Amino acid sequence: MLDLGEIRKNIDGIDRQLVSLFEERMRLTSQVAEYKIETGKKVLDPERERQKLEAIKALVEKEENKHPIADLFSQIMANSRKGQYMLLEKMGQTLREPYEAVDEIKKEGAKVVYQGVAGAYAYAAMLDYFGEDVDNFNVPTWKDAMEAVKEGKADYAVLPIENSTTGSITAVYDLLQEYNNYIVAESYVKIEHVLMGLPGTDLSKVTTVYSHAQGLTQCESFLESHKEWQQISQPNTAVAAKKIFEDKDSSHVAIASKEAAKLYGLEVLKTNIADEANNTTRFVIVSKTRTFIKNAKKTSIVFECVNEPGSLYNLLSHIIYNGLNMTKIESRPIEGSQWEFRFFVDFEGNINDQRVMNALRGIEEESRSIRLLGNY
Structure with a gap:
């Protein structure tokens, strides 16, 4: 029996041969790429690759080696294709659609739409990115915001896309697929939920709490200590705060931002009620123009x-x-x-x-x- 050192020496010798043969194969596939470019043939030919893999597996003696060799050659052919795509791009045969490259996104004079009402976190994200003086309006739903951009009623929409605690906002991902709008920027807003109610609210007499569904989820630990409260979701957190203000019912409270409490004249009853202290939401800025910063x-x-x-x-x-x-x-x-x-x-x-x-x-x-x- 050979010792381990001798076995490894033999493997090294085989590896050198494999590297040499691989480089020769890649040289030949470059010639294939040049031929395909000249004739307009597609790089990927699934039927050809399937036949090639079947032929290669037929060369294998041990049955247990058939799958590993097919996997190996699948990767070799994939690397060959990647080299051919690089060659196509270098020769100017790109599939990329045209777009406008700008130094920065135009904010001055822009009209911006957000979902919810003033005091919502989307409202805060909009002000953070566009500034306090931005011309803006609000709509009831994220879909309405995408429609406003599509129809030219707004230049940009501000949409939440993921939260560091509760994860992705899947409905917004679906809208990005549905509408031919483009992400041109992003903004991060730290979410600092507080419990609020009418001035003088007695927590022992509270029966109902309102917030956005994610707001309720993000404060799950706090709400566990108030299981007797009915939880009712709203389109967003600021809408919940506005409802408390309008209903004038001291048995109802809301979870939203301090800014929303101030805006609607509500009393902050509890602070730091979110499960995660570093709770942050990522917002995307969406436009219908194919414009990207350089x-x-x-x-x-x-x-x-x-x-x-x-x-x-x-x-x-x-x-x-x-x-x-x-x-x-x-x-x-x-x-x-x-x-x-x-x-x-x-x-x-x-x-x-x-x-x-x-x-x-x-x-x-x-x-x-x-x-x-x-x-x-």
Whole structure:
């Protein structure tokens, strides 16, 4: 029996041969890419790859090695395709749609829409990004906000997309898919929930608490100590505060921001009631114009893939292959297709970066569909 050192020496020798053969294979696939460019043929030929993998597995003697060799050659062919996509982009055959590159998002004279009423966290996010003097109006729902942008009634909409405590706001992700609007910026707002009521409210006599559904969830521990209170959700936290002000019922309280309490003349009854002290919501600024700032650092896309083993991994591998850092992935069911999903992905990078262009090209070529949601 060979000792371990001798075995490793033999493996090293085989690895050198594999590397040499791999480089020769990649050289040949570059020639294939040049041929496809000249003839207009697509890079991915699924039937050809299927036949190739079956032929390779037929060369394997041991049955237990058939799956590993198929996996190995799947990755080799995937890397070959990625090289071909890079070549296509370098030769100017990009699939990217045109867009306007600007130094900064135009805020002066902009009209902005948000969901809810004054005092809502979306209202705070809007003021944080656009300033105190921004021309704005509010609508009842997130869909109404997207419609206002689509119809040109507003230049921008401010929408919450995820919270550090309760996670993604899936309804907004669905709207990003439904509407042909673009994310052009983002804003982070620290959520500091307080309990509020009419001046002089006696907590021992409270029967009902109002807030947004997420506001109630984010204060779950506090509300556990008041199980006798009926919890009623509202379109947003500021609407809950406004309801307390309008109903004039001292047995009702709301969970919202200090700003909302001040705006509606309510008394702050309890502070620091959120489960997480560092509770933060990320808001996106949405426009109907395909405008991205030149120094954008984040890319957001949505794509659909076939429901086959490895299909999602293969698409995400284009991001990994190009050295890009994926920061977010969210799945949402596709309407009318049981157990099929679309995927929302955020990754670091500017649309003018060659690596980003290569990754988007690869995903576009190999997915059912892809849409760029924004570069910001």
